[in-house]
Amino acid sequence: MEKIVFVGAGSMAEAVIAGICKQGTVKTENVFVMNRADEARLEFLQNTYGISIVSSDKNELRSADLVVLATKPKDINTAMEQISSLVNKHAVILSVLAGISIATIESGLGKHPIARSMPNTSAAIGKSATGVSWNSSISSEEKQEILNLLSSIGIVAEVEEDDLHAVTALSGSGPAYVYYLAEALETAAIRAGIEQPIARDLIIQTIEGAACMLRQTQEEPSLLRENVTSPGGTTEAGLQALTSGGFHEAVFSCIQHAEKRSRELGSDTVKESTSSS
Ligand SMILES: NC(=O)C1=CN([C@@H]2O[C@H](COP(=O)(O)OP(=O)(O)OC[C@H]3O[C@@H](n4cnc5c(N)ncnc54)[C@H](O)[C@@H]3O)[C@@H](O)[C@H]2O)C=CC1
Numbered sequence: 001m002e003k004i005v006f007v008g009a010g011s012m013a014e015a016v017i018a019g020i021c022k023q024g025t026v027k028t029e030n031v032f033v034m035n036r037a038d039e040a041r042l043e044f045l046q047n048t049y050g051i052s053i054v055s056s057d058k059n060e061l062r063s064a065d066l067v068v069l070a071t072k073p074k075d076i077n078t079a080m081e082q083i084s085s086l087v088n089k090h091a092v093i094l095s096v097l098a099g100i101s102i103a104t105i106e107s108g109l110g111k112h113p114i115a116r117s118m119p120n121t122s123a124a125i126g127k128s129a130t131g132v133s134w135n136s137s138i139s140s141e142e143k144q145e146i147l148n149l150l151s152s153i154g155i156v157a158e159v160e161e162d163d164l165h166a167v168t169a170l171s172g173s174g175p176a177y178v179y180y181l182a183e184a185l186e187t188a189a190i191r192a193g194i195e196q197p198i199a200r201d202l203i204i205q206t207i208e209g210a211a212c213m214l215r216q217t218q219e220e221p222s223l224l225r226e227n228v229t230s231p232g233g234t235t236e237a238g239l240q241a242l243t244s245g246g247f248h249e250a251v252f253s254c255i256q257h258a259e260k261r262s263r264e265l266g267s268d269t270v271k272e273s274t275s276s277s
């Protein structure tokens with residue numbers, strides 16, 4: 001896919017742009033970006049990644065091979081109204097929006113080949129964990145091109161469309177849970193007397209080391225946990241505190257609430273488009 005237009009120029013668009021530009025997946029001069037109103041933001045992306053800004057007549061959409069939808073879910077109906085008459089009828093559409101169904105995109109833009117994906121912000125360093133599903137109009141060549149593009153920003157799993165809500169809860173939002181854990185560990189470490197920069201370094205290495213152990217050893221997380229946990233030792237004492245603090249219930253509830261919210265984002269958008277038509 002030669003020419004790519006990003007509709008929406010926020011954090012997720014930047015993470016994908018950074019990933020594909022760094023990996024050399026596409027030529028930067030063939031990547032265009034537009035947003036609602038923030039010229040300074042577009043200039044920042046242009047200066048940082050060497051990509052181009054969509055012109056005021058949005059003519060680039062007419063010749064785009066791939067249009068990436070990257071607005072907030074609440075803004076997608078308006079965005080689709082603004083671009084639908086301009087988008088090249090052969091263009092593949094790649095959505096990164098939480099909750100928004102393929103059917104909603106088809107009703108906004110017509111019958112295009114559509115890939116609905118859920119990456120995460122680690123795309124910026126080629127480490128996204130992305131889920132993707134397809135509509136029936138997409139060809140196997142187009143699927144392969146999207147898989148190549150998404151693989152350049154991390155790992156990709158093809159899933160049923162309905163499972164994207166759970167994928168969103170798990171790996172779309174997932175980096176935030178890990179950062180939240182890092183914040184809590186750092187606060188606790190400082191309270192225990194460790195200097196902040198030292199605490200930060202130890203935490204980063206601990207998270208990275210544990211993730212690498214999971215990948216490289218291919219062992220069960222429970223076995224790796226048991227290997228750390230000496231009977232009557234410090235880890236056992238720490239884990240007991242997590243268990244009695246409701247750790248499992250909290251994690252279960254976290255994923256459940258995030259998944260539910262993803263479903264709501266989709267149905268809010270459908271309601272909004274029905275009430276405005
Ligand atoms: N931030 C994250 O970690 C992730 C976000 N997502 C999804 O990515 C999408 C974007 O999220 P963020 O980048 O965080 O949001 P953001 O608020 O940073 O960016 C949204 C962008 O859309 C633009 N926009 C709004 N209306 C527009 C219109 N009519 N035409 C053109 N551009 C328009 C805004 O100007 C802004 O540049 C969301 O749908 C979210 O669900 C998916 C995975 C992870």
Ligand SMILES: O=C(O)[C@@H]1CCC=N1
Nearest residue numbers: 097098168172173174
């Ligand atoms: O919080 C959100 O709704 C988006 C989707 C996944 C990550 N951020």
